[in-house]
Amino acid sequence: MLVNHLCKAHRVDDALDMLKKMKEGSDGISIKPDVVLYNTLIDGLCKVGRQEEGFLLMEQMKSEHNCAPNVVTYNCLIDGFCKSGEIERAHELFDQMNKENIVPNVITINTLVDGMCRNGRISNAMEFFRKMQEEKGIKGNAVTFSTLISAFCNVNNIDRAMRLFDEMESLGSPDALAYYSLISGLTLAGRPDDAAFIASKMKKYGFLPDLLTYNTLIGGFCRKKKLDKAVEILKDMEDSKIKPDSVTYNTLISYFTQNGDFETAHKFLKQMVKDGNAPTVVTYGTLIHGHCLAGNLDEGLNLFEEMLRTSKVVPNNVIYNILIDSLCKCGKVDDALSLMDGMLEKGVRPNTTTYNAMLKGLSSRNRLKDASRLMNQMTTQACNPDYITMEILNDWFSAIGEVDKLKQFVQGFQVSSSAA
């Protein structure tokens, strides 16, 4: 218990110290370490990226009495090497355990499958799983299928994910997480209707979608501008006694305001507060953005002031970026610059998006001096320019024959990032 808790708290050296003391018999302790204790330590080492030491500890346990490594020992090490991207080493350990007649279990397989998937080797993972089904009779469980389903969804191969899902259902092993994997994948692929169908199937088989599953579905319908469907899901959610949270409401408020429907958005805002969820920085950001999009910049600025005055919500760079961008787009570049000063005063760090908005605004007014100042600021703060920054500056500086300024900027950035 002590060693386990030290390891889980990442205090692996303290845990190793206990092993040493146990072996020396100091502190009046004379208890022989056993295989579970060694496994705990090896897992602890692997979880903090010290898998090589874990491997050496396994060699050490072999020389002890009654401490031969078992399948858990190997599973911990295989996971350690997988998580550090050393898939080859993980496979070597797998071969080694087979040679030592230690029989791999479904956790061994799942660990390797996950390791391969995370390192972009999904077809290898699939092959390996099939081979294990044939050779070792390991049929796989909900974890195996969820891992593979998520991996195929991540590379947008929804058909393969769906086929695996059907296979899992025919084996009778899905769990709530497996359903979630597919629901999330279908939503990301822009197929909320299919995702909702899987959710209804999930309910039919006795698994209740949880808050995050519902939020995922509502977000999926909103992104496809199917707001009626999103509201249907909200109703379904409330019927299932799952309480919507601020994320649920923020999502709905965001898309209704983007759609220009402030009336419905405010209805949700009221409901949100009535439910005990105070508006968050995202709620304000969403509404401010909505006003800006609808061409009511003043309304957005008023709401921002109101937020500072009446709420405990601390503004972040997203809120400032929305306002700075809108001010620049309306030609109010000086107001944007002073808002950026206010941002710095409040200790909110500008990021690349802030600079991009500001530089774009400055370029429309050909304010070269201010741009140079901001570019220096970016360099000293090691704030990476992205392709948008480069596009803005390249268009502007080549039009006015100042390409050298851009070259200097890029060089300055390289120097500052190597110094950092």
Place this chain on the structure above:
DNA sequence: TTAGGGTTAG
């Protein structure tokens, strides 16, 4: 003692 997940604003 060991394996799989996550939602909202620019």
